[in-house]
Each structure stands twice: as structure tokens, then as C-alpha cells.
Amino acid sequence: MISILIVGKGNVGTLLNEAFHSIETLNVQWISSRDLITIPKTDITIIAVSDDAIETVSSKISTDFVVHTSGSMPLSALKNNTRKGVFYPLQTFSKNKKVDFTQIPFCLEATTEKDEKLLEKLAGFLSKKIYHISSEQRKAIHVAAVFANNFTNHMYKIAHDICNTHQIPIEILNPLINETAEKIKVLPPALAQTGPAIRKDVATIKNHLFLLTEKQQEIYTILTKSIQNDT
Amino acid sequence: MISILIVGKGNVGTLLNEAFHSIETLNVQWISSRDLITIPKTDITIIAVSDDAIETVSSKISTDFVVHTSGSMPLSALKNNTRKGVFYPLQTFSKNKKVDFTQIPFCLEATTEKDEKLLEKLAGFLSKKIYHISSEQRKAIHVAAVFANNFTNHMYKIAHDICNTHQIPIEILNPLINETAEKIKVLPPALAQTGPAIRKDVATIKNHLFLLTEKQQEIYTILTKSIQNDT
Structure with a gap:
């Protein structure tokens, strides 16, 4: 039996508490960071609070x-x-969307091998994707995730805006979005790149810019340049 | 029986020929645009050649x-x-990756209702996602697709570059990439947006920029600004 205290009632705390509760060999308690007066003794205390509260809470x-x-x-x-230690599930969490923990990579860090093993055991209850990642590497993963998630989502946002402006049903893009995400698992994105930028198709690029708002044009231009400079 | 001639041996021509060949009520012929000397009489001739060859070939x-x-x-x-007419399958095609046509939206255009029905029938053999789209709308879809596919793929490329620089296995990002693509089907991307940009988390943004190359910084900055101006 491993005993766990989860501190924090945000997305990550809520979802970890739910996921751990279904595992019989875990004894899970869950409190808000405001209730830190009497802290129960447990094997692992997981602080799932906002970044700037970690120092104070810990x-x-x-x-x-x-x-x-x-x-x-x-x-x-x-x-x-x-x-x-660090127990970082690499995923984007929303309270109103269920998450399949078995598909989530856990990035673990500890200062001793014994503690690493303990975190491995804990993460292993939820997922098979376990990675030992240093603080420096985790920082880089977090930046990479901003591109793969936040900025990608913003590309979707602009694509939807363009569809809405021209009375086009947005779901028409879903198969393309899926295929783009699937393709890089078999073909590195550098080789999967298609479209007017990589073809240096100046006429199409010019036509596209004509359809965009000034802000969209700025993004289109810088990303087109970046794709071309990569080759 | 509908008779079809496909002109063009690129990705789209090759994949359409393959897909149509398995349908018994179609009679399909397939030629290169170089072999336009004797053209067989068919109900529909599909020109699947590069944009700048369409005028000459047609x-x-x-x-x-x-x-x-x-x-x-x-x-x-x-x-x-x-x-x-126009028979535009909205998808990114690579010769070395199989494509499931049942998931591909077909954007159709014709000048008479009878021709529209004929294209609908033809597309209906492959897919249930049939859209009637004007030339103006199709242009907008094509720009939206650049954001949803080409630029998104470039975000993946940069994310992989960052991982490679820091000796992080790139597949660690796959579940995040999947979830990002899935989430917008239930939550509009404007509402699905997370991360330091939308939180206006200046400290994290500053730390991230520190880890990036000059070119990556330029993209990070403009997209962060764009996400913040959207709110």
C-alpha cells in the first residue's frame, strides 16, 4: 500500500485524484492548498498547484x-x-474533458534511485509511458509542448476564423487536422511538409495573403519564410 | 456505369485511380498528361495535374x-x-502513406444541377462527406488548410527540433499532439487555448525564449502576441 496526499484542486489535482482513486493498493487523500494546517503523513505528497505557488506551499x-x-x-x-521529486504528466488538461491516463507520458525526477523507483511505481499504475527527465530537459519539453499544443491550437483557431468568415462549415477541416497529426508518426515533419511555402509557389502565396486580415498576413508571412529557410 | 478518365500521375491522380478501381460500376482509365494525343470519350475527365498546368491540359x-x-x-x-467542374478532395496526400477516402471531404462545384448530381454520385462512391463549395469559398478553404496542415506541421517540426537539441525522445509529444487535435472537435480552439501566452505568464515566456534559437524566438513572440490579442 502506498499512501498519497494530493494538494491542489485545479485540473491536474482533480484528474490525478480521480485516476488514483480507482487503484486498490493506493490510499489517496486530497486537500486544497488552503487546508495546509494539519497535513496527514503519507509516502508521497503531490503538490498540484500553480507554478508560482509551489515555493510557498512546499x-x-x-x-x-x-x-x-x-x-x-x-x-x-x-x-x-x-x-x-517531480511527477509531471505531459498533457493538456481541461476539467470538462475526460483524459485517458494510459496514453499520458509521465516525466519523473528524483534525487535518489529509491525515490525514482517509487515514482515509477506510482506512475506505472496509470500509464506505461514513463520517462526519467532532468529539470533542464523538462524545461525544453515544456517549450516544445507550447509549439505542439498552444501554437498548434492557435493555427486551428485561425483556420476556423477563416472558415467562419467565408461561411464554410469548420468540421470540413477535421480529417485534414487528424491526418496532419497522424502523419508525423511515420514521417518526420521536416519530410511531411507540403503546401505553397515549401513549393515556393509565389502565385498561390500572393493569392492567399489577399484573403487574410493584416494580423493573419503577418503570421502567414513569417511561417512561410521559416518553412522555406528550413529546406 | 460511369466512365472516367483520370489525367495525371501525381499523388492525387494515383490515389483516385486506386480508389475508383475497386468500384464495379465505374469504368476507369488513367493516363499521364503527356499522353493527350488520343483522348478516350468518357462521362467525366478528371484533370489531376499541378495548378499551373490546368489551363494548358484542359x-x-x-x-x-x-x-x-x-x-x-x-x-x-x-x-x-x-x-x-471541380472535384477537390480536401486532404494532404503523400504517395508513401495510405489514405482512407471515406474520411475525406469532397468539395464539388459545377455549373448545372445535373453536373453537380453527377459529381455527387462519383464522390459518393468514396466518401459520405460531400460539400458544394463555390470557387471563392474553395480559395478560403485552401488558405485555412495551410494553417491547419502546413503551418501546424511546421509547429511539430520546431517541437521536434527542440526535443532533438535536448536529447528528448520525440514520441513523448505524440499524446499531446493527438489530444490537441481531438479537443477542438468538442471545444472551439478559442476556448481550448491553454499555456503561458493566454495566462499572460511573463516569467515562463521569458524562460522559454531563453531556450530557443533566434528564429524560433521570432515565431514564439509573434504567436504569443497573437494569442493574447485574440482574447
Whole structure:
């Protein structure tokens, strides 16, 4: 039996609590970071709070082993005086959308092999995708994730805006969006690139710019240039 | 029985020929645009050639009904003196990757209702996603597709570059990429947006820029600004 305390009632805390609760060999407690007056003794305390609250919250915790769940904060952001670690599920979470934890990579970090094994065991209850990642590497993953998730989502947003402006049903793009995401699993994106930018099709690029707003034009131009400079 | 002639041996011509060949009520012939000396009489001639060859190739064809397969060219690019139409499958095609046509939206255009019905029937053999789209709308779809496909693929490319620089296995990003593509089917991308840009998390943005090359920084900055101005 492993005992866990989850601190934090945001998306990650809520979803981890739900996921862990179905596992019989775990004893899970879940509190808000506002309720840090009496902290139960557990094997692992998981702080799932916003990045800028990690220092303050961890400094108030004296249980044996404290980990945070942040992609962008180093292990040293933890200010407890006991053992430290990181338990970072690499995924985008929304409260109103169910998440399949078996498909989520866990990025783990600890200061001893024993603690690494403990985190591995814990992550292993939820997922088979376990990675040992240093604080420096995790920072890079977090930036890569901004491109693969936040910026990609913004590309979808602009594509939808263009469809809406021209009375085109947005779902017409879904198969293309799926195929683009699927293709890079078999073909590196550098080789999967198609379209007017990589073809240096000046006439089509000019026609496209004509249809866009000034802000969209700025993004179109810089990304077209970037695709062309990559080749 | 509908008889079809496909002109063009590129990706689209090759894949359409393959797909149509398995349908018993179609009689399919397939030639290269170089073999336009004797053109068989068919119900529909599909010109699947590069955009800038459509005018020349179509001007040499005198069969009854000629359509092109391009997303960015108007119906009027066809220079045959007979009936004209457009048969545009909205997808990214690579010769070395199989494509499931049942998932592909077909954007159809013709000048008479009878021709529209004929194209509907033909597209209906392959897919249930049939759209009647004007030349103006198709142009807009093509620009939207550049964002949803070409630019999104470039975001993946940069994300992979960052992972490679820091010795991180690129497949760690796949579940995030999948979830990002899936999420917008239930949540509009404007509402699905997460990350430091939308949170106006200046400290994280500054840390991220520090990890990037100059060219990556330029893209990061303009997209962060664009996400923030959207809200």
C-alpha cells in the first residue's frame, strides 16, 4: 500500500485524484492548498498547484517526500526540507474533458534511485509511458509542448476564423487536422511538409495573403519564410 | 456505369485511380498528361495535374465534362470548351502513406444541377462527406488548410527540433499532439487555448525564449502576441 496526499484542486489535482482513486493498493487523500494546517503523513505528497505557488506551499510541508507536477519549474522550486521529486504528466488538461491516463507520458525526477523507483511505481499504475527527465530537459519539453499544443491550437483557431468568415462549415477541416497529426508518426515533419511555402509557389502565396486580415498576413508571412529557410 | 478518365500521375491522380478501381460500376482509365494525343470519350475527365498546368491540359481536351482537383484554382481555370467542374478532395496526400477516402471531404462545384448530381454520385462512391463549395469559398478553404496542415506541421517540426537539441525522445509529444487535435472537435480552439501566452505568464515566456534559437524566438513572440490579442 502506498499512501498519497494530493494538494491542489485545479485540473491536474482533480484528474490525478480521480485516476488514483480507482487503484486498490493506493490510499489517496486530497486537500486544497488552503487546508495546509494539519497535513496527514503519507509516502508521497503531490503538490498540484500553480507554478508560482509551489515555493510557498512546499515550504509549509514537512512530510517525507514532496513532488510537484509542473512542466516548467525545476525540482529546486520545492522548499520542503525533506526529499524532493517531480511527477509531471505531459498533457493538456481541461476539467470538462475526460483524459485517458494510459496514453499520458509521465516525466519523473528524483534525487535518489529509491525515490525514482517509487515514482515509477506510482506512475506505472496509470500509464506505461514513463520517462526519467532532468529539470533542464523538462524545461525544453515544456517549450516544445507550447509549439505542439498552444501554437498548434492557435493555427486551428485561425483556420476556423477563416472558415467562419467565408461561411464554410469548420468540421470540413477535421480529417485534414487528424491526418496532419497522424502523419508525423511515420514521417518526420521536416519530410511531411507540403503546401505553397515549401513549393515556393509565389502565385498561390500572393493569392492567399489577399484573403487574410493584416494580423493573419503577418503570421502567414513569417511561417512561410521559416518553412522555406528550413529546406 | 460511369466512365472516367483520370489525367495525371501525381499523388492525387494515383490515389483516385486506386480508389475508383475497386468500384464495379465505374469504368476507369488513367493516363499521364503527356499522353493527350488520343483522348478516350468518357462521362467525366478528371484533370489531376499541378495548378499551373490546368489551363494548358484542359485546353487540349474536348470530352463532354472536364473537372480539376485543385483547392486553389477557380472553375474558370479550365479552358475546355465543354462542361466544367471541380472535384477537390480536401486532404494532404503523400504517395508513401495510405489514405482512407471515406474520411475525406469532397468539395464539388459545377455549373448545372445535373453536373453537380453527377459529381455527387462519383464522390459518393468514396466518401459520405460531400460539400458544394463555390470557387471563392474553395480559395478560403485552401488558405485555412495551410494553417491547419502546413503551418501546424511546421509547429511539430520546431517541437521536434527542440526535443532533438535536448536529447528528448520525440514520441513523448505524440499524446499531446493527438489530444490537441481531438479537443477542438468538442471545444472551439478559442476556448481550448491553454499555456503561458493566454495566462499572460511573463516569467515562463521569458524562460522559454531563453531556450530557443533566434528564429524560433521570432515565431514564439509573434504567436504569443497573437494569442493574447485574440482574447
